[in-house]
Amino acid sequence: MRTHADCRMLLVMSGANAASSSPGPGGFEETLKDFWASRPRRPIHGRKVAGVAAGIGNRYGIDPVLVRVAFVTATIFGGAGVSLYLLSWLLFPGEYDEVSPIEALAGHHRSSMSKGFTIALIVLFFPLTSWAFAGGWFSGGGVIGLAMLVTALYLLHRSRGQFNRPVAPVVEKATGAAFSMSSSAPSAERSSSWDPLGAAPLGWDLPDPAPAPTPPPPRKPAPSRRRNSAVGLATFAVALVVAGVGAALGSSGVTWFSVQHIIGLALGVLGVGMVTGAFLNGGRGLIGWAIPLSIAGLVTTAVPISDYTGGYGNITAVPHTAAEVQRVYQHTAGDIDLDLTRLDATAPVTTDVRNGAGNTTVVVPANADVRYSCQVQAGNVDCLGNQSDGVGRAAVTGTDLGPDGVGGPQITLNIRQAAGSVEVRRD
Structure with missing residues (x-):
């Protein structure tokens, strides 16, 4: 028959074994479940709006600026960026919150965001999403932008989900250990173990204390963010070649290579380079080229330059x-x-x-x-x-x-x- 001490030892050993096992990549369903269980938390410090980009950057050990550029680019070209940002705002809990705002609205524990503001974000989410997917937001590529962002987040979790796994705050529950003391009177012939307080000796046999919670495993340090200039230089060179070839073909009469398409191709090359740099810890300098190109793409998409032909120059x-x-x-x-x-x-x-x-x-x-x-x-x-x-x-x-x-x-x-x-x- 096992004693209380033996049971406590088994609990500690099983908790240590569970803590030492790190989540593997698994299949698609397992990856989604692990993402939800360890989804990013929106930090208090370092945020620009709601902390979604900062939370994703901190969670996967990448520069949050790259995440912000991805959201802005997807917003300009298709409108899906702002919709996904609002959805992440609703689904990602705050740094010190027990649950996300949408879970708190359903009555599951506490969130620092008020229910009124959560409802306002939900109301705002639906018209923005319908506008993006209906083609009313500039180029109307909301589905493509959403697919690219979700795919990038999925690949990030598959490759770097083991780093910086957040530890949720402990939800305290009111518990108590009840015990009773016998009030039977002692016999006339008092023994040497007689309780002077009038309680039976077995009444003081209290339950063993609950085992101490096993501390969470230490976080695995993310790789250092060293700059990899080779990624940035190679990406910039390829973007220049793509833009130059597109401009040459457009001048020679190939109508598909319009200004919008050339800018889109160059931005696509820069985007691939920035995603690659996020995995290889480099390519941050590409942001300085992506932002003005995104603005130029916004202008050329809103203004019908494709209606004008005849080449480039003076x-x-x-x-x-x-x-x-x-x-x-x-x-x-x-x-x-x-x-x-x-x-x-x-x-x-x-x-x-x-x-x-x-x-x-x-x-x-x-x-x-x-x-x-x-x-x-x-x-x-x-x-x-x-x-x-x-x-x-x-x-x-x-x-x-x-x-x-x-x-x-x-x-x-x-x-x-x-x-x-x-x-x-x-x-």
């Missing part, structure tokens, strides 16, 4: 006769300088100028009668003193006869540009 034209004036001056990106001051006054002139991104300048004779329509999707317009600036503004139209009134060359200008500036002035 166009300078100085026609001397009406026959030399082209019907359309068109460019994808670059500056267009059109000088019409050398024209003779024998025939009216009509021309269209279309530019994707850059600066367009048209100079007309001082005595010309000019009818114009100038429009820029994002930028500023100054057509013979008629000005406009901003995003999505209507075309600036009008007729300007010059200081001499009616007479002189008759010129009709139709200028349409995606981004940049348009100027029409007299010589």
